[in-house]
Amino acid sequence: MKRSVVVVGGGFAGVACAKGLAKHGVDVHLVDRNNYHQFQPLLYQVATAQLGVPDIARPLRDIFTKHGTVRVTTGEVVAIDADSKTVTLADGGTLSGDVLVLAAGAKANFFGTPGAEAHAYPLYCVDDAERLRSRILGIMDAVDRDQKYLQQGAFNFVIVGAGATGVETSGALAEMVRDVLPHFYPDLPTLLLNVIVVDRAPHVLNGFSEKSQAFATRALEEDGVEFRFGTGVKEIHPDRVVLSDDSEIITHLVIWAGGLEASSVVGAAGLAQGRGGRIDVEPDLTAPGYDDVFVIGDAANHTDRDGNPLPQLGSVAQQAGTWAARNVIATMSGHPTTVFEYHDKGIMAMVGRNAAVAELGSDRHELTGPLAFAAWLGVHASLLSGVRGKVGALASWGQDYVSKKRPTALVDHPEDYRIDWDEEG
Numbered sequence: 001m002k003r004s005v006v007v008v009g010g011g012f013a014g015v016a017c018a019k020g021l022a023k024h025g026v027d028v029h030l031v032d033r034n035n036y037h038q039f040q041p042l043l044y045q046v047a048t049a050q051l052g053v054p055d056i057a058r059p060l061r062d063i064f065t066k067h068g069t070v071r072v073t074t075g076e077v078v079a080i081d082a083d084s085k086t087v088t089l090a091d092g093g094t095l096s097g098d099v100l101v102l103a104a105g106a107k108a109n110f111f112g113t114p115g116a117e118a119h120a121y122p123l124y125c126v127d128d129a130e131r132l133r134s135r136i137l138g139i140m141d142a143v144d145r146d147q148k149y150l151q152q153g154a155f156n157f158v159i160v161g162a163g164a165t166g167v168e169t170s171g172a173l174a175e176m177v178r179d180v181l182p183h184f185y186p187d188l189p190t191l192l193l194n195v196i197v198v199d200r201a202p203h204v205l206n207g208f209s210e211k212s213q214a215f216a217t218r219a220l221e222e223d224g225v226e227f228r229f230g231t232g233v234k235e236i237h238p239d240r241v242v243l244s245d246d247s248e249i250i251t252h253l254v255i256w257a258g259g260l261e262a263s264s265v266v267g268a269a270g271l272a273q274g275r276g277g278r279i280d281v282e283p284d285l286t287a288p289g290y291d292d293v294f295v296i297g298d299a300a301n302h303t304d305r306d307g308n309p310l311p312q313l314g315s316v317a318q319q320a321g322t323w324a325a326r327n328v329i330a331t332m333s334g335h336p337t338t339v340f341e342y343h344d345k346g347i348m349a350m351v352g353r354n355a356a357v358a359e360l361g362s363d364r365h366e367l368t369g370p371l372a373f374a375a376w377l378g379v380h381a382s383l384l385s386g387v388r389g390k391v392g393a394l395a396s397w398g399q400d401y402v403s404k405k406r407p408t409a410l411v412d413h414p415e416d417y418r419i420d421w422d423e424e425g
């Protein structure tokens with residue numbers, strides 16, 4: 001019986017898979033470029049200083065202390081040989097197993113938009129969130145020193161994409177403008193700060209019901225968020241964005257929530273890539289042509305039992321990880337693998353204080369407002385990894401709710417904090 005598995009990626013999918021394999025005493029070698037697991041759904045709260053990094057990230061070695069057969073390696077995977085089940089790390093080292101699980105997740109997809117990669121702020125990892133936080137603080141501190149920067153668009157924050165990430169980030173920024181910045185910068189006209197969301201679609205929250213979309217739009221507009229629907233972003237410069245209707249917004253902060261594609265290393269595996277650069281996996285989560293290579297989570301295009309595509313969600317990744325572990329065990333024991341069945345628990349998005357939208361279960365029972373807000377808090381706290389994360393996040397949310405203080409508003413990326421106001425596109 002084959003006994004060792006290399007798992008690339010310690011996100012929702014990779015961690016769930018490694019845990020499932022460890023339960024059966026399988027030797028697992030889990031490799032990730034970071035030494036921690038990160039909870040992407042709350043990155044925007046790190047960027048807006050509602051949570052600290054330790055609330056949403058946990059060392060992988062800590063997660064697996066009680067799983068004796070799981071070995072964690074920190075390293076960047078640069079090449080994958082699906083035939084020999086071998087991955088090569090940036091330092092030249094290699095890891096091999098009998099089975100390979102590719103769970104390397106996604107990265108921002110800039111769709112070739114000129115200037116986006118150089119000047120926009122994506123939000124896909126802890127580093128992105130810290131960079132964005134430093135940028136926001138850099139702009140605020142600069143205007144606090146000299147309000148002349150207002151003429152250069154300092155108070156225009158542009159968000160590209162009105163999906164869940166764009167909605168949650170714009171809501172958090174609007175709340176920051178209303179509740180937090182006036183205390184931090186009492187001498188500034190912070191209420192003049194504009195949060196502008198641009199999307200080609202005619203509405204927010206694609207995939208949600210019209211009721212949820214209308215609720216989120218209304219709540220955000222009441223909070224001062226401005227929407228430019230039916231509008232794309234043509235170019236991004238250090239000092240402005242050019243929109244598809246050729247209008248321009250002067251700005252020094254563009255947040256990219258405009259879409260994602262599979263991580264670069266997914267393409268290095270030599271497997272045929274489908275939509276979004278992801279691998280169109282077989283119903284049992286194996287890569288086409290390989291019964292000992294599994295691709296899961298945001299690196300894969302998953303489908304439900306009827307062949308409908310599943311969204312790139314933490315819940316899909318986590319369940320695919322657990323299911324893949326089960327199928328790896330089946331393969332090792334000479335049993336047939338089974339078709340992945342996703343248990344749809346619903347979707348939700350935070351819109352702002354006391355305001356969220358939730359569509360629960362596969363029949364999409366709709367909740368909006370404070371009830372959905374409470375459901376969102378409960379679900380996200382329970383999903384956070386480890387007691388430290390759960391307690392830390394709940395304490396931070398409580399403090400934020402009551403006192404509106406932001407003790408994690410720290411500058412840790414000086415290169416993003418320092419702004420060259422004279423740089424032109």
Ligand SMILES: Cc1cc2nc3c(=O)[nH]c(=O)nc-3n(C[C@H](O)[C@H](O)[C@H](O)COP(=O)(O)OP(=O)(O)OC[C@H]3O[C@@H](n4cnc5c(N)ncnc54)[C@H](O)[C@@H]3O)c2cc1C
Nearest residue numbers: 009011012013033040041077104105297298312313314317
């Ligand atoms: C801002 C944001 C908000 C979201 N909100 C929600 C939400 O509210 N609800 C929800 O269900 N889902 C949400 N999602 C989606 C959810 O987070 C993803 O679907 C989920 O994280 C996918 O899990 P994964 O394990 O496939 O990938 P990831 O969690 O991305 O993990 C992939 C791992 O692979 C590692 N890796 C990648 N390339 C390499 C390499 N070359 N070498 C070594 N390691 C590598 C990465 O470091 C990472 O740890 C959100 C995503 C984002 C970005």
